[in-house]
Amino acid sequence: xxxxxxxxxxxxxxxxxxxxxxxxxxxxxxxxxxxxxxxxxxxxxxxxxxxxxxxxxxxxxxxxxxxxxxxxxxxxxxxxxxxxxxxxxxxxxxxxxxxxxxxxxxxxxxxxxxxxxxxxxxxxxxxxxxxxxxxxxxxxxxxxxxxxxxxxxxxxxxxxxxxxxxxxxxxxxxxxxxxxxxxxxxxxxxxxxxxxxxxxxxxxxxxx
Numbered sequence: 129x130x131x132x133x134x135x136x137x138x139x140x141x142x143x144x145x146x147x148x149x150x151x152x153x154x155x156x157x158x159x160x161x162x163x164x165x166x167x168x169x170x171x172x173x174x175x176x177x178x179x180x181x182x183x184x185x186x187x188x189x190x191x192x193x194x195x196x197x198x199x200x201x202x203x204x205x206x207x208x209x210x211x212x213x214x215x216x217x218x219x220x221x222x223x224x225x226x227x228x229x230x231x232x233x234x235x236x237x238x239x240x241x242x243x244x245x246x247x248x249x250x251x252x253x254x255x256x257x258x259x260x261x262x263x264x265x266x267x268x269x270x271x272x273x274x275x276x277x278x279x280x281x282x283x284x285x286x287x288x289x290x291x292x293x294x295x296x297x298x299x300x301x302x303x304x305x306x307x308x309x310x311x312x313x314x315x316x317x318x319x320x321x322x323x324x325x326x327x328x329x330x331x332x333x334x335x336x
Contacts, residue, residue, distance in 0.1 A: 163178050199220060246267070250270070282323075286326075308330075
């Protein structure tokens with residue numbers, strides 16, 4: 129009798145675990161649907177996925193173009209004209225000089241981006257045939273990109289292989305000493321794309 133009772137209890141436990149798991153999945157799906165933030169492209173509204181919900185950049189953190197300065201050509205990819213806030217440029221220069229001493233050369237292919245430029249990136253990828261749902265998972269919506277702040281840089285090569293580079297290993301060990309953080313780090317859940325090449329200069333006094 130005791131044996132069958134134990135079997136019965138195990139079946140009930142498995143049943144409750146299954147129900148609980150389904151309930152959690154339902155909550156997660158509903159939470160994604162609750163995001164009512166959207167962007168407008170060519171007069172059409174596109175709702176944002178949960179990963180961007182509530183992460184719009186404060187307009188006070190977006191500098192005027194007159195506040196930006198050009199970084200040295202020696203730090204840019206193929207002589208791109210890249211602009212950053214003066215404090216970001218200074219920190220980048222200092223970090224670059226330190227990296228050189230370890231035979232690591234930091235090259236940047238993206239700095240400040242305006243909201244209109246960010247929108248153009250999305251439009252071009254959609255015109256090339258990529259569905260919006262895919263594009264918005266990898267490209268920040270206009271108004272949500274850290275590049276709007278003049279504090280974010282993308283290092284070369286700005287692709288997944290960067291995570292295997294000596295440059296990335298150097299940054300992981302040393303970038304924090306110059307105020308830079310990897311804001312889109314490796315996500316074990318697989319829900320947020322890993323951008324190992326993307327680094328952000330935290331404002332003074334920011335504890336994130």
